[in-house]
Amino acid sequence: MNKTINQKAWFFVIPVFVLVAFNAIIPLMTVVNYAFQETFGNNVFMWEGTRWFKQIMLSERFHASLGRQFLFTFIILFIQIPLGIAIALTMPKEGIGVPVCLVLMSMPLLIPWNVVGAMWNIFALPDIGFLGHSLNALGFDYNFTQQIGDAWFTTILMDVWHWTSLVVLLSYAGLQSIQPAYYQAAEIDGASRWAVFTKIELPKMKKVLTIAILLRFMDSFMIYTEPFVLTGGGPGNATAFLSIDLVKMALGQFDLGPAAAMSLIYFFIVLLVCWVFYTLMMRNEGNQ
Amino acid sequence: MKKAKWIVPTVYIIFLMLPIYWLLNMSFKTTTEIINTYTLWPQEFTLENYKTIFTDSTWYTGYLNSIYYVVMNTVISVAAALPAAYAFSRYKFLGDKHLFFWLLTNRMAPPAVFALPFFQFYSSVNLFDTHVAVALSHCLFNIPLAVWILEGFMSAVPKELDETAYVDGYSFWRFFFKIFIPTITAGIGITMFFCFMFSWVELLLAKTLTAVAAKPIAATMTRTASTSGYELGLLAAAGSLTIIPGAIVIYFVRNYIAKGFALGRV
Numbered sequence: 001m002n003k004t005i006n007q008k009a010w011f012f013v014i015p016v017f018v019l020v021a022f023n024a025i026i027p028l029m030t031v032v033n034y035a036f037q038e039t040f041g042n043n044v045f046m047w048e049g050t051r052w053f054k055q056i057m058l059s060e061r062f063h064a065s066l067g068r069q070f071l072f073t074f075i076i077l078f079i080q081i082p083l084g085i086a087i088a089l090t091m092p093k094e095g096i097g098v099p100v101c102l103v104l105m106s107m108p109l110l111i112p113w114n115v116v117g118a119m120w121n122i123f124a125l126p127d128i129g130f131l132g133h134s135l136n137a138l139g140f141d142y143n144f145t146q147q148i149g150d151a152w153f154t155t156i157l158m159d160v161w162h163w164t165s166l167v168v169l170l171s172y173a174g175l176q177s178i179q180p181a182y183y184q185a186a187e188i189d190g191a192s193r194w195a196v197f198t199k200i201e202l203p204k205m206k207k208v209l210t211i212a213i214l215l216r217f218m219d220s221f222m223i224y225t226e227p228f229v230l231t232g233g234g235p236g237n238a239t240a241f242l243s244i245d246l247v248k249m250a251l252g253q254f255d256l257g258p259a260a261a262m263s264l265i266y267f268f269i270v271l272l273v274c275w276v277f278y279t280l281m282m283r284n285e286g287n288q
Numbered sequence: 289m290k291k292a293k294w295i296v297p298t299v300y301i302i303f304l305m306l307p308i309y310w311l312l313n314m315s316f317k318t319t320t321e322i323i324n325t326y327t328l329w330p331q332e333f334t335l336e337n338y339k340t341i342f343t344d345s346t347w348y349t350g351y352l353n354s355i356y357y358v359v360m361n362t363v364i365s366v367a368a369a370l371p372a373a374y375a376f377s378r379y380k381f382l383g384d385k386h387l388f389f390w391l392l393t394n395r396m397a398p399p400a401v402f403a404l405p406f407f408q409f410y411s412s413v414n415l416f417d418t419h420v421a422v423a424l425s426h427c428l429f430n431i432p433l434a435v436w437i438l439e440g441f442m443s444a445v446p447k448e449l450d451e452t453a454y455v456d457g458y459s460f461w462r463f464f465f466k467i468f469i470p471t472i473t474a475g476i477g478i479t480m481f482f483c484f485m486f487s488w489v490e491l492l493l494a495k496t497l498t499a500v501a502a503k504p505i506a507a508t509m510t511r512t513a514s515t516s517g518y519e520l521g522l523l524a525a526a527g528s529l530t531i532i533p534g535a536i537v538i539y540f541v542r543n544y545i546a547k548g549f550a551l552g553r554v
Contacts (some may be wrong), residue, residue, distance in 0.1 A: 003380045012375035013387065015368040017433055023428040024394050027405030090296040099542045103535075104301050107308065110534025112489045112506045115527040122314055122524060123307040128326050130310045161304060220399035225491050243400035247492075250404050261403040268394045278389060 034260035052261035062262060063246040064237070066269075072241060073220045076159045081209070081217060083160070088175055089201070091168070102172075105165040117229025120158040124230075144231065149236040151231050155239050158226060160194025163216060169211040174205035210281045214274060221270055242266055308531065314524035322520050338369065350505030353419065354488065355533060357502065360423035362483040365430040366438075366476065373438035374464070378447065391432040399492045402428070407496050417499045425497055431488065434479050441475025442468075451503035477544035484537055505530060525551045 056062050091101050108116070122181070126132035126274055128144045131154075135142040144154040178200065186196050224243035227233065233240035240248070246266065250259035264270040314322060315337055316330040325331070341347040375381070376388060406425055407416070415421040447473070453463040469476070495507040509526050 003378060005381065007381050009375035009379035009381040009384075010369035014434060016372040016391070017387070019364070019368055019424070019427045020394055020431050023406075023425060024397070027402050027409055030405035030408060031401065038431055087296055087300050090293045092294075092297075101301070103538050103542050104304065105297075106538045107531070107535065108304055110485050110488065110531070112491060112528075112530050112540060114491045114506045114509060114531050117306050117313045118527055119510065122520060123310045125409075128322060130306065130328075133326055161307065163303070164300075178349040185535060200336060214426060218396045220364055222400065224398075224400055243398055246400045247403065250400075256404070259404075263398075267401055270398065274392070274396050276387075278392065 017277055031260045031263050034256045037262050038257055048257060052257040053265070056261045056265060058122050061245070062265075065240055065242050068238075068240070069221060069242045072156070072159075072223070073217060075156055076163070076220050077162055077213065077216055078165050079156070080164045082214060084164050084212065085205070085209075087164070087168045089173035089197070092178075095122055100170070105168055107165075108162050109165055113225035114229045116158065116162055117226040120154065120161075120226070121230050124154050146235055148235060151235060151239050154229050155230060158230060159220065159223070162226065163219070166215065167212045170208040174208035175201060178204050180257055209279075210277065214277050214281070217273060217277070218270060221273075311524050312528050314520055315528045318520055319519065319521050337521045338529075340522060341526055341529065347505075347508060350503055350508035351529065353414075353498075353502050354494075354504040354506070357419040357422040357426070357494070357504070358484055358487045360419060361426040361430060361487045362480055364423060365427055365434045365483045366479055367436055369431055369434035369479070370469070370476075371444055373435050374468070376435065376439045377442035378450070388435075391435055395429050395432040395436075397428070399429075400492070403492055403496045406493060410497055416497065419496045419502045419503045422494050422502060422504070423487075425493045426490060428493075429490075430483045430486055433484055437479045437482060438472070438475055441472045441478075444469055474544050477541050481537060481541045481544070485534070488534060 007229045028278060033045075034048075038048045043229055087105075092098055111119070121129075123129045124131045124144050126136055132142055132144070140274055141147075142150050144150040182200050183196070186200060191199070222240055224247065227239050227241060228244055228247075233244045237245075246262055249255050249262065313329060316333050316335070317327075318332055318334050318336065321327065321330070325358075327399055346454060382422045402425075406456065410416050410421045410425070445468070450463065453467050454460075457465070491504070494504045498504065498507065505526065509523060
């Protein structure tokens with residue numbers, strides 16, 4: 001669309017700007033403040049320069065939680081994106097099946113995150129949970145509060161349960177926007193199912209898939225409540241992802257300086273990855 | 289082939305429903321049954337857990353608080369995002385691209401980063417433990433999302449619509465409310481759905497910013513789990529009830545989700 005240049009458009013943006021700035025800039029400045037100083041309470045601050053940043057960057061604990069975080073995000077993206085596309089492709093395109101599928105599939109998205117954690121906790125308990133009991137009955141030695149592998153398995157399964165529907169909804173929307181004429185043309189040309197998928201459906205879904213990947217990356221990178229309720233970061237620190245570790249440091253141990261420095265590094269990583277995605281997305285849009 | 293196609297969504301839905309069923313199952317059991325036996329459905333069906341929640345004010349005010357700030361946040365977010373999204377979809381102005389990305393960065397900010405400063409900031413302006421504080425703090429991620437989604441829907445509306453209306457003598461605001469907003473109702477529906485959803489499910493900020501007066505239901509649940517022993521049945525009942533508002537919202541926007549998504553950005 002051809003946009004007109006109009007500087008007065010800023011007036012339309014002012015309410016949003018004020019509301020978000022009120023919430024983003026002031027708290028962020030507080031974090032920056034803490035990141036460079038040492039405090040013993042009573043509003044007494046001492047300049048510390050980059051000491052906290054160096055401490056965090058060199059700490060084993062940060063490396064470990066960052067590593068866990070990347071591994072987790074990578075695994076869930078690797079499962080959820082293909083699975084979401086597959087489900088969207090097999091979903092009914094018209095009739096009563098459509099609202100039934102959509103309503104049932106959206107359910108997990110609207111459950112408060114701590115309830116998701118609590119629900120999976122109850123579901124996975126080795127003695128009285130359906131999942132835990134069934135796995136043990138089948139001969140697996142399953143206990144997600146004791147064994148690291150089981151804790152990871154449960155956390156990932158929970159996230160797949162919780163968020164795959166978002167990918168399904170977005171992919172489905174992308175598929176719906178394809179005109180029937182494309183499919184008819186493909187049929188006349190005798191295109192295989194695979195060719196239809198790679199030549200018609202995938203390109204049309206590109207835009208929504210970018211959004212899906214972006215949203216899933218951001219949200220899985222910030223994941224806090226669900227694993228906190230499910231495993232509490234344990235056993236040991238096995239599922240203590242970045243946010244859990246950060247909250248532990250900031251509110252649990254009250255190490256404000258290092259926690260603030262960690263916040264900024266954390267935010268910077270998310271920002272960097274999203275900026276790359278965003279630029280790629282915008283470039284694609286420009287090409288079309 | 290046609291028949292086999294049904295298998296994938298069906299299996300997926302069964303997988304989605306299992307944990308929810310288990311939660312409901314637990315909520316209708318007595319504590320002794322939960323602790324002592326493993327049963328696939330309640331042997332002694334009881335509504336005791338639900339009764340506790342509906343009669344104890346510490347429980348049910350949690351629900352009211354949550355609904356109160358979620359609705360407030362949805363209204364603020366959509367109202368503020370509408371003109372902004374219009375500006376982004378129709379006009380070029382100084383710093384528009386940067387502003388748009390800056391807005392998105394706030395959707396990316398981990399709430400854990402903001403929890404402590406938010407607590408200090410809202411305390412210092414005397415808004416701590418109010419519904420307004422939670423509603424405003426959720427604007428941090430909901431406004432950018434609302435702008436993002438609405439901008440997509442608005443860009444799909446041809447600009448000729450605006451121009452024709454002006455030629456016909458409509459003033460800007462009259463055009464905006466009488467013609468433009470009705471054409472993007474699907475988009476507004478989707479946006480409200482997402483704002484409601486993300487505000488309803490968020491707990492970290494809501495918990496940090498409240499103590500008693502505006503405590504969300506989700507926070508009431510964590511407190512119960514930690515202080516009064518492990519009352520699984522009660523916890524399960526409270527959890528089951530939190531699914532209901534979401535289910536109602538989905539029911540209302542189901543047609544928008546099916547058709548509306550395709551029109552806009554998402």
